[in-house]
Amino acid sequence: MTCYRFRQTLIGLCLLLFLFTTPLLGTENQTDQECFESRDGMSQVRVEEISPGQVNVKCSSTTGGVLWWGDPFAGTIPMGDMDIEADYSTEEAVVKPREPELDKNKMLTICSMACHDGNYVPIPHSKNPRRLKMHLDTVPDALNLKHGKGNIWCLDCHHLVERTKLIDNFGYSISFNQPQKLCGKCHGQVYRSWRDGLHGKRIGMWDKGGKKRWWVCTECHNPHDVEQGERNSGFAQLRPESAPNLPKGMTNANHERMHHGAHSDGNAHE
Amino acid sequence: MPKQDSSKTKDNKLTSRRDFLRSAGNYTVASLSGAAMLLSDPKPAKANVTWEEHFQKNYRLMTDEEKQQAIERLETRYTEEYGKPVTVDGSPSMEGVLFGYALNIQKCIGCRRCVKACVAENNQSRGDEQQIEWIRVLRMEKGKFSEADRDQHGYPESFGVQVGGNAYKPAGVVLEGQHYYEPEQVPEEDAFYFPMQCMQCEKPPCVKVCPVRTTYRDPDGIVVIDYNWCIGCRMCIGACPYWARRFNWGEPNLPKEEMNPVTHYLGNRPRMKGVVEKCSFCVQRTRKGRWTACVEVCPVGARKFGNLLDPNSEIRKVLAKKKVFRLRADLNTYPKFFYYMD
Structure with missing residues (x-):
């Protein structure tokens, strides 16, 4: 009798365990989980239920990347005064604001108000590269800027006295939400291509006049490291999603890694 | 055939008489037709596949009304099967769009x-x-071209036929594409993707x-x-x-x-x-x-x-x-x- 009861409890426990663990295995995800949209760590989004049974995003259990948008416009604001090509000027273009992401702990705001107001900390006389004496911890990329091969420095992009802003060619400020205005200063061709809707990505409605969420530069590129070391590519490497299952009965995929030839000795790739 | 049934299919609580008729019908047709064999499958999902669904027309040949009925049947079945409201859209081809x-x-x-x-x-x-x-x-390889890979002697003598410089030591792109690549990070240096x-x-x-x-x-x-x-x-x-x-x-x-x-x-x-x-x-x-x-x-x-x-x-x-x-x-x-x- 006790044995029987014990077995029953065990089965019950197993069933409970199964129920709790199963949803974690699929692409379906728990609410409140954090995933990234394009740049891991710099484009975070939290899974939320937008209507009963519907989530705002579905994330990959393998990589933590967003796979699917239930609401492509969640958390977006109007793109603002952008000169989108004529035929698309009637469209509703929105962007996800970058400020909340970049200024998560309100550091930028505090810096700007407390010290870098143009009075307390003097404005640098020249924009020449120099070794920073302070804030090496708060600006981790600062000493390792990989952008422009030494031809640009912090204040070519960041505003002198408004640390929550970027700067344009005339010294006016640009919002972090509109980095394209800054990047377009040098990368004109890419900027035009982006404006055409070719470079970069958009989500939402494909049709003419439809609402679109435009991805801005810093959502995909790290402006402090656009070289990515030896790769010299603007886009950082990502972890790929899992490979398809092998056909039944096949134990490995060596067949497709084989460099054929008489003297190749069956050297599989890698 | 599907003309009178949109109301019936919405009603999930079938009467015992209807149940009886349905199962009787199933058995009769199961003995006659291969298609209806599916109906006798004991799985509940299969059992819910209605009679009308099995004998509906090719979607393209249905009238608008029949299409609507087919869609409603599916919505009812899927909603029941998946335990949440499922919508089945029947939007036709868009005008002026390719x-x-x-x-x-x-x-x-x-x-x-x-x-x-x-x-x-x-x-x-x-x-x-x-x-x-x-x-x-x-995953397409970019190919390896190193001096060490080259063989300047052509085919060995024993093969008899001389076919030219490097034919049996392949250099460059050889693989025809890999489906099952699984590196830590992509893109890889020596590959592009297709x-x-x-x-x-x-x-x-x-x-x-x-x-x-x-x-x-x-x-x-x-x-x-x-x-x-x-x-x-x-x-x-x-x-x-x-x-x-x-x-x-x-x-x-x-x-x-x-x-x-x-x-x-x-x-x-x-x-x-x-x-x-x-x-x-x-x-x-x-x-x-x-x-x-x-x-x-x-x-x-x-x-x-x-x-x-x-x-x-x-x-x-x-x-x-x-x-x-x-x-x-x-x-x-x-x-x-x-x-x-x-």
């Missing part, structure tokens, strides 16, 4: 997010037993060979399948030069909580055992104006989609400004899926 797709192979990093996004959107079977993915990504899916051909070989004409090309350019009319002969799979079609060899495994309840009759509604499926340009989204799941998910923006008839659309700009090619254009399939480079 869908086109462009993929930048220079940008693609081979991350396979499009593959998984497609599965999340389109209700494919998943899991170890039967995994169906509509997009496949090939995703493939249904090309939505203008002259689709799959449509030509379908003996029951259940797969056909809608005027907006999407090659669609009426799963209910598919007999599972797999002729289309053999005919497709792009390897775009997949077959449900077994009962599809689609967990209730992962099921996408926004479906289209000709697109991502749950499929059954024994039918063919493939990319439908996310017909449930695109005919409502929304981008496809793969376009939206691509982290490098390599995928573009739009109306080929609109001269200002992104797709037309790609065709005008970039270097474009189509896969296997020599077959005269006229794909509406373009590859391009910057």
